[in-house]
Amino acid sequence: MIIAEAAKSARKIELSPVERLHALVEADMTATDVLIHERMGSSVALIPDLTRHLIDSGGKRLRPLLTLAAAAACGHANGLHIKLAAAVEFIHTATLLHDDVVDASSLRRGKLAANIVWGNKPSILVGDFLLSRAFQLMVEAGNMRVLHILASASAVIAEGEVLQLRSANNLATTEEDYLTVVGAKTAALFAAAAEAGATIAHADATSISAFSSYGQNLGIAFQLVDDSLDYSGRQAQMGKSVGDDFREAKVTLPVILAYKRADDNARRFWQRTIHLGQQRDGDLQRAIAYVEHSGAIGDADDQAHRYARQACHALQPIPAGELKDALEAVAEFCVDRGY
């Protein structure tokens, strides 16, 4: 018995916090995956073909994981949390499809992006299908409060995406503008995913609010790190194109901070490459050097750590236990990940 416990604990050490959280809700996640594959089906074969390309490409299922973990931490949900977890992943997949069209991305999760393989038209329309399918699943869960949470999040995400367009090529974008976009386009779904899980498990108002706040802060931390990695030179390991944000002249936090601290040379560089969008060979390497030299990565990481700590802090009202431990570890892990 003691040996078995020790072995279990040793195995635990080998798992990443996200894997540990997966393991804690393994049966639910398997059921979610089955439901996802079932409900992405359609008599129109292009729909499951294109969806499968993205759904089976090794995404971490972080958002549905939050739904399942919150539901598990708050009690039982009669299986309805499975429907919500699948809905959350469909909303996320729909936004990825539309993002990749909007950004003209060529890679997603280390594979050719769907817009490259099938073209923009199917990506737009299959995205619409998945968003609608998400709503069908939410309706099946039959809970008006949950419907309200997820429908609102979906609108906020779209607002964030539109707002983000304004920061392209725009060196006047402030840190505050940036955080507004991130809070909407990324964190709103993290927050809603966790809040919906707690709500469908009939948690009390304090717990629901705790999970919502955890998700919101985790989402911001997650995006801060994602945006830093685009300038950290380690991006290639993520299976994403390197320097995507730079090439699209998106003004993310590393650029905002680097531009603020730039000397005349660097200012002219950012104005040419971001404001005018005139980029040539070697510019990405120069951008990375300017960002690193400015200390922007370190500052962005500090901010990410602060949001991660706030995420953990938000969980205070949740009773101690393996799930809470794992959720806290996920928040810390997300800001330390090198991928």
Place this chain on the structure above:
Amino acid sequence: MIIAEAAKSARKIELSPVERLHALVEADMTATDVLIHERMGSSVALIPDLTRHLIDSGGKRLRPLLTLAAAAACGHANGLHIKLAAAVEFIHTATLLHDDVVDASSLRRGKLAANIVWGNKPSILVGDFLLSRAFQLMVEAGNMRVLHILASASAVIAEGEVLQLRSANNLATTEEDYLTVVGAKTAALFAAAAEAGATIAHADATSISAFSSYGQNLGIAFQLVDDSLDYSGRQAQMGKSVGDDFREAKVTLPVILAYKRADDNARRFWQRTIHLGQQRDGDLQRAIAYVEHSGAIGDADDQAHRYARQACHALQPIPAGELKDALEAVAEFCVDRGY
């Protein structure tokens, strides 16, 4: 009094059936328009700007009109039918925005299409916003059956749009394929709009099913006429680009029928212009001539009239009255419209 009645009746004669139906639910339609303008608002100014361009461009509001008329014919709905009517118009507007990106359209309702004025990116993302806003409004109406009806319709519409992609450049498209696409991409929303109106007014199952069938048949008739008009030479009067479907090499019923009846010359023409998509000056005029010569327009109109009659027939269980009369007249009018 008699004079007033006579004046009223004279005015009635001047109104088109759609205008007559509008007049019968005028207060509700005004409330719907107010709600539409209120809920297309966002702190992200581009969202109302782009939406207003389309919403205020003189669309007939046919789909929300069906929701309001069905609700009015079936009793009271405590104002919730207003929310549903606005939701239906938002779903429709979202599909128009995405359609125009997918089809690279240049005109919509006689104005430059939003994708031309603002570009594809805002059109895609504002479409997502409006679809999400539609779901929020539906959730506010608080009726699970209605949510089920409209969420399902939204998924079916997207499936129809994806299916339609397969018929582009594809002369093997059959009449059956075509009707499947039309039933999904157009008629599903007409059906759901009417069904939702009856459902929110607590109509009995027979009436709900009558309105659903009315909407489905009306929607097919409507699209059949729309697709005929693209080859009828009268399209310019609609404020739409002339020959859109032809230029996009879409295989609609006029082409299916004309190709089936084509001689060798005409077959080679269709194979070059539609299958290979090689079009040159004068081809649209030739296409219109081939379509007219084949009798395809007359046959498509016959089919449209059959669906319009089925729409009227579906209303049999609905008690006689001004609303029913107007709905029947709308079905007949839609297939006779010269615009």
